[in-house]
């Protein structure tokens with residue numbers, strides 16, 4: 001079968017590959033501990049489910065406007081005001097089929113052949129491939145583990161080329177939970193402000209920060225950049241709604257209009273029933289979020305502590321999201337077929353029946369990503385198994 005040349009540019013998402021392996025082993029009856037998941041293990045709050053059910057029963061089962069129902073747009077606008085202090089109008093927001101779709105539609109609407117987009121590493125696996133599908137290229141900018149994987153103004157300054165069209169900021173980030181405070185983000189925005197460059201702010205983990213950390217927000221700090229900033233967000237992570245597939249974007253009216261046109265020829269509206277759930281999630285009680293984060297905080301502390309006790313493992317403490325991204329370089333051994341974190345992930349799933357994701361597709365082959373979106377019981381058992389398996393290798 002001759003496939004489109006576009007397909008030659010991309011590969012299956014690394015996290016999906018791990019999910020498939022893990023599912024296959026579970027089906028065989030293996031007691032697999034899954035640290036691969038990119039989704040909260042909590043259930044969607046009842047009030048959200050009830051709102052979706054009520055919408056379905058009330059006959060909201062037809063097409064809606066492409067960019068979302070009036071109720072969802074109203075809820076998005078109110079959320080942006082309440083949480084971010086931003087004023088947006090209905091023609092400046094668009095609901096899509098998940099945050100991934102929001103970003104995909106944005107990239108298709110904005111970028112074309114020869115365009116470069118600055119992507120700080122480690123990065124979410126999908127950015128480079130989604131950019132390639134738009135004809136553009138990610139300009140990956142490395143950050144240093146010693147600097148908690150934070151981009152510095154100097155690194156950023158050096159990354160610009162005449163082809164730079166945009167930068168993707170993802171704070172807190174997947175996979176390292178890197179979050180920029182106001183001072184750090186301000187310094188980056190000062191560099192960006194001097195250039196002719198768009199900002200794509202991927203805020204899907206915005207609510208997932210720990211303790212009293214004060215997260216920097218692009219447009220709170222620099223309202224003057226509103227005309228060249230697109231915010232992409234999603235209800236997936238914050239409200240444990242990954243399966244519902246609702247994301248949203250907020251940006252300049254002309255861009256939102258172009259994205260809506262594109263989406264109209266692509267998926268049309270996101271699911272009407274899921275939109276009703278998302279409107280309730282954004283507009284209803286927010287108490288499920290701190291409850292979930294309280295649990296994640298305990299797990300983060302436990303996982304970081306355990307990993308730091310394993311010889312040859314280094315692990316910065318993430319400031320947000322629900323992943324850790326430890327350095328396992330000392331455990332690699334090419335003569336035993338362990339060249340990268342991906343090989344080590346393969347070893348861990350076979351030997352220890354623990355699924356983690358190798359770091360290569362996040363831009364750091366000497367690392368693995370561990371999601372702690374699973375029970376404390378599983379974390380204890382899984383970390384015991386990882387420790388044993390690494391000790392068995394005898395490399396560190």
Ligand SMILES: Cc1ncc(COP(=O)(O)O)c(C=O)c1O
Pocket residue numbers: 038097098099100101124170173174202204233234235236237242246247
């Ligand atoms: C950084 C980042 N952005 C966007 C998404 C997309 O999330 P969704 O499509 O479920 O809303 C994810 C999901 O893993 C992510 O990690």
